[in-house]
Amino acid sequence: MTDYxxxxxxxxxxxxxxxxxxxxxxxxxxxxxxxxxxxxxVFWHLGEFGEGEEWRLLVxxxxxxxxxLQRHLLAHHPWKNPEVIATPIVSGxxxxxxxxxxxxxxxx
Numbered sequence: 001m002t003d004y005x006x007x008x009x010x011x012x013x014x015x016x017x018x019x020x021x022x023x024x025x026x027x028x029x030x031x032x033x034x035x036x037x038x039x040x041x042v043f044w045h046l047g048e049f050g051e052g053e054e055w056r057l058l059v060x061x062x063x064x065x066x067x068x069l070q071r072h073l074l075a076h077h078p079w080k081n082p083e084v085i086a087t088p089i090v091s092g093x094x095x096x097x098x099x100x101x102x103x104x105x106x107x108x
Contacts, residue, residue, distance in 0.1 A: 003063050004089040004100055009073055009082050010041065010054040016078045017055040023076060029069040030059035031103035060089070065104045 007030070011017040014037060021033035037055035044050075061069055066086055073084050089097075 004092065004097055005061055005063055005066055005086045006089055007059045007061060007066070007069060007073075007084065007086045009057050009077065009084050010039070011057060011078060011082075012052075012054060013078075014038075014055050017057045020057055020073065020076060021059070024059055024069060024072060027072065028104050028107065029065055029072055030061040031100040033057060033059045060100050062101060062104050 009020070011020065014035065017035045017037070021035060024030045025033055035055055035057055038053045039056050040051065041054050042051050059069070070084055070086075073082065077084075092100075
């Protein structure tokens with residue numbers, strides 16, 4: 001069942017996450033998006049140790065739509081090198097997975 005993915009990224013501000021989510025869902029790159037935050041992140045980036053406040057964006061899509069989704073995220077993200085991670089959905093209710101499939105299908 002690795003035909004479905006949950007993809008995550010983070011943004012520096014809530015509105016950045018909202019803007020990304022709207023673009024992604026409107027273009028049918030994901031069935032839906034959840035914005036969580038603020039969250040505290042502790043990390044290494046560009047050789048420096050850091051801590052900051054971010055807004056987590058989680059989206060649900062299909063493996064077939066992932067490349068387009070990733071391209072969109074990288075092109076529209078406020079950070080030059082954002083974390084974009086896809087995690088396989090190993091199980092889900094048939095109704096939910098059907099909704100994901102239908103939501104990312106090209107508009108007819």
